[in-house]
Amino acid sequence: MTAIPPLDPPARLLMGPGPISAYPSVLRAMSAPLVGQYDPFMTGAMSDTQELYRQVWATENDATLLVDGTSRAGIEAALVSLVRPGDRVLVPVFGRFGHLLAEIAERALAEVHRIEVEWGQVVPVSLIEEAILRVKPHVLALVQGDTSTTMNQPLDEVGAICERHGVLFYTDATASLGGNPFEADAWGVDAATAGLQKCLGGPSGSAPITLSDRAVEAIRSRKRIEAGIREEGDESASDFVRSNYFDLGMILDYWGPRRLNHHTEATSMLYAARECARVLLAEGRDAVIERHRLSGAAMLAGVEGLGLTVFGDVAHKMHNVVAVEIPDGVPGDAARGALLDDFGIEIGTSFGPLHGRVWRIGTMGYNARKDTVLTTLAALEAVLRRFGASVPAGGGVEAASEVYSGAAG
Amino acid sequence: MTAIPPLDPPARLLMGPGPISAYPSVLRAMSAPLVGQYDPFMTGAMSDTQELYRQVWATENDATLLVDGTSRAGIEAALVSLVRPGDRVLVPVFGRFGHLLAEIAERALAEVHRIEVEWGQVVPVSLIEEAILRVKPHVLALVQGDTSTTMNQPLDEVGAICERHGVLFYTDATASLGGNPFEADAWGVDAATAGLQKCLGGPSGSAPITLSDRAVEAIRSRKRIEAGIREEGDESASDFVRSNYFDLGMILDYWGPRRLNHHTEATSMLYAARECARVLLAEGRDAVIERHRLSGAAMLAGVEGLGLTVFGDVAHKMHNVVAVEIPDGVPGDAARGALLDDFGIEIGTSFGPLHGRVWRIGTMGYNARKDTVLTTLAALEAVLRRFGASVPAGGGVEAASEVYSGAAG
Structure with a gap:
């Protein structure tokens, strides 16, 4: 067989809905030498990370840590640890990732109730409260930023509603955290998860999570410590979490002062x-x-x-991604391909009802910069013209530049 | 608050049971720039990785891929995808990680049957066959190398026994793969998982997995595609996998030609x-x-x-780790601490019945080298002497050198 050569990725400017190009210093950090699992440096780095993410999430939650897996792993850890089989879970759906939360809760054998709004809109808070009153869920699972539609769901009133009705409030902030306001404590969030590959400017593969005391209490009540490291007095609850890897009770014991071995931290x-x-x-x-x-x-x-038309309710768009309708007559995938092949710039396709209809263009993390925005617009103009679209010469770069100079002035 | 400084890990020679110091080229690979999820370079790198791991596992299994998480994530993905609630699972236990397999299967609501041998021994194949006849399990879950005891379970006859009795054969090769023989096809293994942080010489956080056609068929029969990307004709089985993240059917669709979006590959x-x-x-x-x-x-x-006494059945020890009894009068943790603080060398403590009784010393991946072995022995000698043990001067380095020169001669 042919030998497989060393890794040598092409230069790419990633301006899609994520993953995006990582901060150079994040890439460098990953090439730092390893230390042992209980090395004082390692446990110190874990504690530092907890303290840093408390500030990122704007919380004093002691239970602020990482789940070892992609953002989806964080979502599943939160949901399977909070939701017992048969528990009612309310999921407002305004894009693909609402469906994902519902799907993960269904896999955990929850009784899932969805309320849906059209893609491109956010969910009115009144609708959420109505549904809470009707469904009486144990958990409300609500996406903050849904990259499939670019919408940014307002969360600031949701925590108070949940608290009033005794509902645990979980939110998936994968696409939004770092690039849009998030206030875990002020908004009364009980559990939130994210990933690194969006506004945080890192690679996929680690999921920051934060849990309120109320969420920790719910999780602790389902405690089960595995045989092999179980000690006398360690009892198991009958409604234990149906996953070992995602049992946040055990993961908390690993990150907490007890440092009880669970996985080997990545x-x-x-x-x-x-x-x-x-x-x-x-x-x-x-x-x-x-x-x-x-x-x-x-x-x-x-x-x-x-001259492109923007999709969805722009007033509720996330800062970090915009969906634009593909102009009539322009072949969406071929144009994206030309942008990648000839300019090294990636923009995103889309899912479900928007597939083939919109491109998604991101400005996040390291790539939320003037040079990347102007370069992308210049290249997009060239590609649109090549595929026969009528575009105002320089119209994109000029309009964007004005925004930057307006802000500077 | 005090600003948290950039990451600057101390120099460590990791000679414990893993994680161990990564190959420098692996650390460098991780600082390579990111590309998009469906970039041709990315899908090419995924396919390369599959082909490389087919050779590592010694298999022609098409279903050879990575699970995004630590080695424990790979174990859980294999077990929850193969085992339905109520299925019988047989777990021979000869150390901590047998308990872990049983625990993960119990979380998945399997009917788990354990057979146990004393720590420090492997399980006689005749005992496994007897138990298979008695229990009639759906899956046999068997650790290959259990780092808690250093034992390397012989697997070469187990696949044939499983095939004879219609049992799926899963093995956890986390600690052994790469440093000890493993022959997925020749041994009739249906599913095997590993991690990078042992003999493969990388960081924890990615779990190689390989699945036989028989295992894939069992997994495919439980297919469920999530709403949001589900298309007409995609039907769901009623005994669907009780996890989205670990549903190997969906992960296979992502790694396979359909490239159906699941998680964002790390x-x-x-x-x-x-x-x-x-x-x-x-x-x-x-x-x-x-x-x-x-x-x-x-x-x-x-x-x-x-002059140290080696623990367990040395004839069945893994190549890459040895457990030594802590000499009387030597404080185990203080001696390990001195080795770390004064020499920058880490060796391992141990779990369960061996806790406080043995140290575990690894020689794996990048660190399976003459210089690391001799350095560790020289430092260990100094530390043992400091804590009052009577040790033959130069006895460790000399004996090890003889092994190397004997092999060279």
Whole structure:
């Protein structure tokens, strides 16, 4: 057989809905040497990471840690640890990732109740409260930013509603965290999960999670410690979590002072997660959100300046991604291919009802920058023209530049 | 609050039971730039990785891929995808990780039957066959190398027995793969999983897995595609896998030609996994196993040359780890601490019945080398002497050197 050569990825500017190009310092952190699982440096790095993510999530939750897996692993860990078979779970759906939350809860044998709004809209809070009153769920599972539609669900009133009705409030902030406001404590969030590969500017493969005391109590009540490391006095609940890997009770014991062995922490991904949060906080949490807001506004103005129609309720769009309708007559995938092959720039396709209808263009993490926005718009203009679309010459770059100079002025 | 500084791990020579120091080229691979999820380079790197691991596992299984999580994630993916609630699972236990397989199967609501032998022994194949006849399990779940005891369970006859009795044969090769013989096809293995952090010389966080056609058929019969990407004609089985993240049917659709979106592949960990296999195969699979055998033999001779007693059935020890009894009067944790603090060398503690009784010393992956073995023995001698043990001067280094020169001569 032919020998497989060393890895040598092509240069890519990733301007899709994520994953996006990582911060260079995050890539460098991953090449740092490994240390042992209980090395003081390792447990120190774990504690540092917890402290950093408390600031990212805006929380004082002690239970702030990482799940070793992609953002989807974080979602499943939260849901299977909070939801017992037969529990009612309410899932407002406004895009693909609402369906995912429902699907994961169904796999956990929850009684899932969905309320749905059209793709491109967010869910009115009144509708959520109505459904809570009707369904009386144990858990509300609500996406914050759904990349499939670009929408950013308002969460600020939801926690208070949940608390009033004794509902645990879980939210999936994978696509939104770091690039849009998130206030775990102020909003009364009981559990939230994310991934690194969006606004946090790292690779997929580590899922930050934060849990309120109320969520921890619910999880602790289902405690089961595995044989082999179980000690006398360690009793198991009968409604134990139906997963070992995702049992947050055990993962908390590993991250907590007891340091009870569970999995072997993914050292390099921990390094990456720590560095993602470190660079975010070094720049400043609000400054990073503002940078996403500004670059998102510039990209929005830019695609409109190219004569493209933006999809969905723009007032509720996430800062970090915009969906644009593919102009009539332009072959969506071929145009994306030309952008990738000839310019090294990736923008995204889409799922479900939007498949073939919109492209999704991201401005997130390291790539929420003026140079990346202008370069992408210049290249997009060239590609649109090549495929026969009528585009105003320089219209994208000019409109975006104005947003940047307006902000600077 | 105090700012948290950039990551700067101390220099460590990791000679414990894993994680161990990664190959430098694996660390470098992880700092390679990211590409998009469906970039031709990315799907090509996924296919390369599959082909590389087919050679590592010695299999022609098409279903050879990675699970995004630690080795424990691979175990859970295999078990929850193969085992339905109520299915009988037979778990021979000869150390901590047998208990883990049983625990994971119990969480999946299997009817678990254990057979146990004393820690330090392997399970006689006749005992396994007897238990299969008695229990009539759907799945036999058997650890190959259990790092808790250092034992390497013989597997070469087990597949044929399982096939004769219609049992699916799953094995956990986390601690053994790469450093000891493994022949997935020749041994009739239906499912096997591993991690990178042992003999493969990478960081924890990615779990190679291989599945026979028989295993794939069992998994495919439980197919369920999530709403949001489900298409007409995609039907769901009623005994669907009780996990979305670990549903190998969906993960296979993502790695297979359909490339159906599931999680976002952990790009940097994929790069690491690919490089681990690439360097192994570039050196040669048999050559790497022989290097582990030689360094394992040298470390064994070395610790005996220091007058230490080796734990367990040495004839069935894995090449890559040895357990030594802590000499009377030597405080085990303080001695390990001195080795770490003063020499930068980590050796391992132990679990369960062996806790406080033995240290575990590894020679695996990048660290299965003459210089690491001799350095560790020299440092261990110094530390043992400091804590008042009577050790023959130079006895460890000399005995190990003889093994290396004997092999060279």
